[in-house]
Amino acid sequence: MTTAxxxxxxxxxxxxxxxxxxxxxNMFRDVIVDTLMTPVRVFRALRGQSMRxxxxxxxxxxxxxxxxxxxxxxxxxxVGRNGAGKSTLLKILSRVTEPTVGTVSVRGRxxxxxxxxxxxxxxxxxxxxxxxxxxxxGMKSAEIDRKFDExxxxxxxxxxxxxxxxxxxxxxxxxxxxxxxxxxxxEILVVDEVLAVGDAEFQRKCLGKMxxxxxxxxxxxxxxxxxxxxxxxxxxxxVLKKGQLIKRxxxxxxxxxxxxxxxxxxxxxIWEAEDVPAASAPFRPVAIRIKxxxxxxxxxxxxxxxxxxxxxxxxxxxxxxxxxxxxxxTMRGEYVFTAFDTDDAAQFEQFGARKAGRYISRCHIPADFxxxxxxxxxxxxxxxxxxxxFMDENALSFNVDITGAPGTHWPEIRQGSIRPRLDWKIEKxx
Amino acid sequence: MTEIIKHEPTTxxxxxSKGFAALNLRDMWIYRELIYFMIWREIKVRYKQTMLGAAxxxxxxxxxxxxxxxxxxxxxKLPTDGNVPYxxxxxxxxxxxxxxxxxxxxxxxxxxxxxxxxxxxYFPRLVLPLASVLSGLIDFIIAFVILIGLMIYYHIAPxxxxxxxxxxxxxxxxxxALGVALWLSAINVQxxxxxxxxxFMTQFWLFATPVAYSSSLISEKWRLVYSLNxxxxxxxxxxxxxxxxxxxxxxxxxxxVGIALIILISGLFYFRNMEKTFADxx
Numbered sequence: 269m270t271t272a273x274x275x276x277x278x279x280x281x282x283x284x285x286x287x288x289x290x291x292x293x294n295m296f297r298d299v300i301v302d303t304l305m306t307p308v309r310v311f312r313a314l315r316g317q318s319m320r321x322x323x324x325x326x327x328x329x330x331x332x333x334x335x336x337x338x339x340x341x342x343x344x345x346x347v348g349r350n351g352a353g354k355s356t357l358l359k360i361l362s363r364v365t366e367p368t369v370g371t372v373s374v375r376g377r378x379x380x381x382x383x384x385x386x387x388x389x390x391x392x393x394x395x396x397x398x399x400x401x402x403x404x405x406g407m408k409s410a411e412i413d414r415k416f417d418e419x420x421x422x423x424x425x426x427x428x429x430x431x432x433x434x435x436x437x438x439x440x441x442x443x444x445x446x447x448x449x450x451x452x453x454x455e456i457l458v459v460d461e462v463l464a465v466g467d468a469e470f471q472r473k474c475l476g477k478m479x480x481x482x483x484x485x486x487x488x489x490x491x492x493x494x495x496x497x498x499x500x501x502x503x504x505x506x507v508l509k510k511g512q513l514i515k516r517x518x519x520x521x522x523x524x525x526x527x528x529x530x531x532x533x534x535x536x537x538i539w540e541a542e543d544v545p546a547a548s549a550p551f552r553p554v555a556i557r558i559k560x561x562x563x564x565x566x567x568x569x570x571x572x573x574x575x576x577x578x579x580x581x582x583x584x585x586x587x588x589x590x591x592x593x594x595x596x597x598t599m600r601g602e603y604v605f606t607a608f609d610t611d612d613a614a615q616f617e618q619f620g621a622r623k624a625g626r627y628i629s630r631c632h633i634p635a636d637f638x639x640x641x642x643x644x645x646x647x648x649x650x651x652x653x654x655x656x657x658f659m660d661e662n663a664l665s666f667n668v669d670i671t672g673a674p675g676t677h678w679p680e681i682r683q684g685s686i687r688p689r690l691d692w693k694i695e696k697x698x
Numbered sequence: 699m700t701e702i703i704k705h706e707p708t709t710x711x712x713x714x715s716k717g718f719a720a721l722n723l724r725d726m727w728i729y730r731e732l733i734y735f736m737i738w739r740e741i742k743v744r745y746k747q748t749m750l751g752a753a754x755x756x757x758x759x760x761x762x763x764x765x766x767x768x769x770x771x772x773x774x775k776l777p778t779d780g781n782v783p784y785x786x787x788x789x790x791x792x793x794x795x796x797x798x799x800x801x802x803x804x805x806x807x808x809x810x811x812x813x814x815x816x817x818x819x820y821f822p823r824l825v826l827p828l829a830s831v832l833s834g835l836i837d838f839i840i841a842f843v844i845l846i847g848l849m850i851y852y853h854i855a856p857x858x859x860x861x862x863x864x865x866x867x868x869x870x871x872x873x874x875a876l877g878v879a880l881w882l883s884a885i886n887v888q889x890x891x892x893x894x895x896x897x898f899m900t901q902f903w904l905f906a907t908p909v910a911y912s913s914s915l916i917s918e919k920w921r922l923v924y925s926l927n928x929x930x931x932x933x934x935x936x937x938x939x940x941x942x943x944x945x946x947x948x949x950x951x952x953x954x955v956g957i958a959l960i961i962l963i964s965g966l967f968y969f970r971n972m973e974k975t976f977a978d979x980x
Contacts, residue, residue, distance in 0.1 A: 365977040369714060371712065372711070374712065386819055396742070403731050403732045404815060408731060
């Protein structure tokens, strides 16, 4: 077997805060202060320039001592939370940015689905953009000529091909852009979380293209937060944590390690005093958390395990008729349910009137409830027909991983936002 | 899928570049189609959604010529060389000057306005400023037609020298513009101050170049210092080749050529050296 990618002791260091002043002028005063400080800034910049290579106080390693080899024709998944270095790794592999230390050897052309639409110019027509984009992605014009019809077919923009793309709907634009990227035939394909953009149909196309590429014996690197997609499409995966490669294993094992090592995203929303409008008084939200079975705050929950949602809040005075609850919806904006802590009449009897103090309202969502994807949690605290104290429709979001859920032995996307484990009985009648 | 071309993939080694990066002009050759497409794109979109379209390529130098003729020709009564009428005298200079300024304006922004390309994909970044500079040639050619009209009107015939001299002086303009543009575009990635400084820079540069006046007004002892400005050499060369006035290639011209090459080569190295951090700092 030939090695397609060989990474040795790769590291990438970024400077934080050096030379990147964000010009955020909120007030006229800031502009004046900033202007007066100009000589100081120029002086510092010049000194910084002349001390090239000197120690900068704030640096961090986005990637640290990464080594791995990948054989030709293999599909490798890369998992890790935001900031773990996944994107940096892909950027180095596709030569967008240089590593600070270490070496990589890459056999063949690296193409990436994260470059969708790069270099598209709104004033140019679909046809012109296909050629332009193809050239940017490194295709020869003879190659584009050859694939032109195929690209147009795939994009389904047919009759609009000679219309400037600024007149396209966003769906058409995305389809055309993806069609070009998908027809680049790189030896190595790199796929980042593009699957997060676009509708379900687009995602299906992306995944389909990826498995085609893999079946043609090309090498694929696949980064995603979507564990079921990783499980479906890759045989092997690496787990990155704070720039380090902490695990390389067959996908199922790597994903299990990642999910159970508790390094998933925050899964918690904390309200600072200034986030809370004065009109909410006397109700004051403190935090909302998503917890897994072992009471750990998590961003990704497993569909096969129960989930706990807890909302902590402070009452600065007593409130009568209070109900504290949540809306749950999908990222596409469909509501899944709405529920309050005093939905139970007996509970309302007991807690309808609450004295000042700190409270937690906690509920358990049973196992085998969610389908895969990302869900949005909104919160609401009100007294029915009297007053709505506090509402935030976008308080927190979380991922659901469906490993082991009903029907996951078929690699397909299931419609619907819930994935219940139903009690099927099969009877033979004759 | 019609056919699959089987070819042995080349292996690319990625490692941190030490010191001044090699120029790696081979990459530019591999990406030559991209250069062509970028020039084509710049030309295609330049006058999109304007009413006058490519006529702007003519309007700009012609209006400047009229203003100059009125201010410097009529009011200030600046002399021209060899009694050439002032309008054609200034227009001949405005052609390369316009090309130069447009190239600087376009090219200094070429990296920042293509931010998503720079931060997402690999290609030799040199393609962007190069394409911006070269795409200005089309405006130059359009504006040149007016010059031919003026020459017929004023009964001025160019000497035979124009055949070899004009392309060479045009090349000198491109070299100078590209050299300065490489510096400016690379600096602009980190310090957007370039956008604000450029208008002043081109204005001062205009005064230091014999566009509105004749370089014979410069006293003899300052001549050599004056030719440190490559654009002075270009403008004198254009007038000599097209109108047959002033001196032909002399020592001053060689200084101009030398300076232009120094700017270009230093610009190339600076650009290549900054290139590796473009994606991180842009």
